[in-house]
Amino acid sequence: MQKLKHFINGEYVEPKGSEYFDLISPVTGEAYAQSPIGTDADVEAAYAAAATAFQEWKRSTPSMRQKALLALADAIEANGDKLVEVQSRETGQIKSLIASEEVATSADQIRFLAGAARCLEGKSTGEYLAGTTSSIRREPLGVVGQVTPWNYPLMMAVWKIAPALAAGNTVILKPSDTTPQSTLLLAELAAPLFPKGAINVLLGKADTGSKIVSLPGVAMVSITGSVRAGIQVAKTASEHLARPHLELGGKAPVVVFADANLERAAEHIAITGFFNAGQDCTAASRVLVEASVYDKFVELMVEQAKNTKFGSPDDEDALYGALNNQNQLERVSGFFDRLPSYAKVETGGKRADRPGFxxxxxxxxxxxQEDEAIQTEVFGPVITIQKFENDDEALAMANGVDYGLASSVWTADHSRAQRFSRELDFGTVWINTHIPLTGEMPHGGFKMSGYGKDLSLYALEEYTRIKHVMSNHEL
Incomplete structure (x- = not known):
């Protein structure tokens, strides 16, 4: 059975520890490889490589960074088939969707950040105090520690490394323990394009991530993951005042009014609720429907669910594949063991009768509103539907959760749409659509969904520090 290695200082290296764990295929439930558990010595080696690379990379010009990032985008596209193959084996995702939604999208997002590297701005140089001239420098932070999840392994790695590198930082990244291989391949593709040690990938479980976050020399820690993991990262980072950057999940409200195009809304909401088996922090998982059309909309959604196909990675007609791992399957199933008696499962609600997760x-x-399946992220192909009577109740229900990542409102009323875009307490508000992202616009949440932005110039700014330089006119 294949044994994976860490990627440190531009090459694959044998782990310094002896502990391994099995990687399990979500499609078959069987082991297909083994991954090492990163030790203190592995982390220290990765940090030393990243710190050395930073001394070179921080002096690179924006045009040099752009050139390297554009070459990385090209390499991702050229090796798209390889990335799809390794990732589908460890995620169970549909291959055609990995190609279109992660490989192509990741290349596009890198190209945007490559250009953004040349567009950082600051206050204009000027004489703000008599006899002096002030200017602003935007500088990279240093070595950045990053942790990515298993739902979109390649794209989440790109969201981390691209702005960090574009700003002149170097990286130590730990992918999810269940989905390391597309990240390793990404680092391999990037290695010839950047200084040795600019991108280091350490494998392991949560403890390896904690070791990276706790390094005193790490200037920033960035995680996409659970609220529990994010809180722990923020606590650990605070011990040495590393800057935290947290994207911690969501429970997106989807507010549907009677004047919306109900058939179109149901089709789109079902796709964006079940896409990637619902393993998406922005999934359309919590639908709120105006009372006068509630029964009709439930019927439309049930019909959509019954017509939604799931399957193996090679099934191009399927919308989604397996849940990522046994623990996640048990977690999703557990919600149904605890459903209150007044809840009704209109369709589904159980593990599929086939091998895999x-x-x-x-x-x-x-x-x-207070029930667990409304308040807690399920992270599975599960959509709840609730009823509201008026705009104020809809807003109260939509905002009545601890999360604040993404939301949508479906209505033909422009003034209502504008009110909801103002009043919804979420980092993204979509109007008559749900889930599309673009590299030019930020992604990030409020409340327990964390803080800090991915994508866009706002993400690039997160990975910089601002220095004021003042020059006295008199010698």
Missing amino acids: YFEPTIITGLK
């Missing part, structure tokens, strides 16, 4: 597309009605 598959779960049926599911619609639940009858839940109350």
Whole structure:
């Protein structure tokens, strides 16, 4: 069985520890490789490589960074088939969707950040105090520690490394323990284009990530993950005042009014709720429907769910594949063991009768605002539907969760749409759509969804520090 290696200082290296764990295929439930658990010595080696590379990379010009990033985007596209193959084996995702939604999208996002590297701005140089001239320098932070999740391994790695490198930083990244290989291949493709040690990938479980975050020399820690993991990262980072950057999940409200195009809304909401088996922090998982059309909309959503196909990675007609791992399958199943008696599972609600970690597309009605499945991120192909009577109640229900990542409102009323875009307490508000992202616009949440932005110039700014330089006119 294949044994994976860390990627440190531009090459694959044998782990310094002896502990390994099995990587399990979500499609078959069987082991296909083994991954090492990163030790203190591995982390120190990665940090030394990143710190050395930073001394060179921080002096690179924006045009040099742009050139390297553009070459990386080209390499991702040229090696798209390889990336799809390794990732589908460890995620169970549909191959055609990895190609279109991660490989192509990641290349595009890198190209945007390559250009953005040349567009950083600051206050204009000028005489703000008599006899002096002030200017602003935007500088890289240093070595950045990063942790990525298993739902979109390649794209999440790109969201981390691209702005960090564009700003002149170097990186130590730990991918999820269940999905390391597309990240390793990404680092391999990047290695010839950047200084040795600019991108280091350490494998392991949560403890390896904690070791990276706790390094005193790490200037910033960035994680996409659970609220629990994000809180722990922020606590650990605070011990040496590393800058935290946290994207911690969501429970997106989807507010549907009677004047919306209900058939179109149901089709789109079902796709964006079940896409990637619902393993998406912005998934359309919590639907709120105006009372006068509630029954009709439930019927439309149930029909959509029953017609939603899931399958193996090679099935191009399927919308989604397996849940990522056994623990996640048990977690999703556990919500149904604890459903209150007044809740109704309209369709689905159980593990699919086939090998692997598959779960049926599911619609639940009858839940109350305080119920677990409304308040807690399920991260599975599960959509809940609730009823509201008026705009104020809809807003209260939409905002009545701890998360604040993404939301959408479906209406033909322009003034209502504008009010909801103002009042919804979420980092993204979509109007008559849900889930599309673009590299030019930021992604990030409020409340327990964390803070800090991915994508856009705002993300690039997160990875910089601002220095004021004042020059006295008199010698």
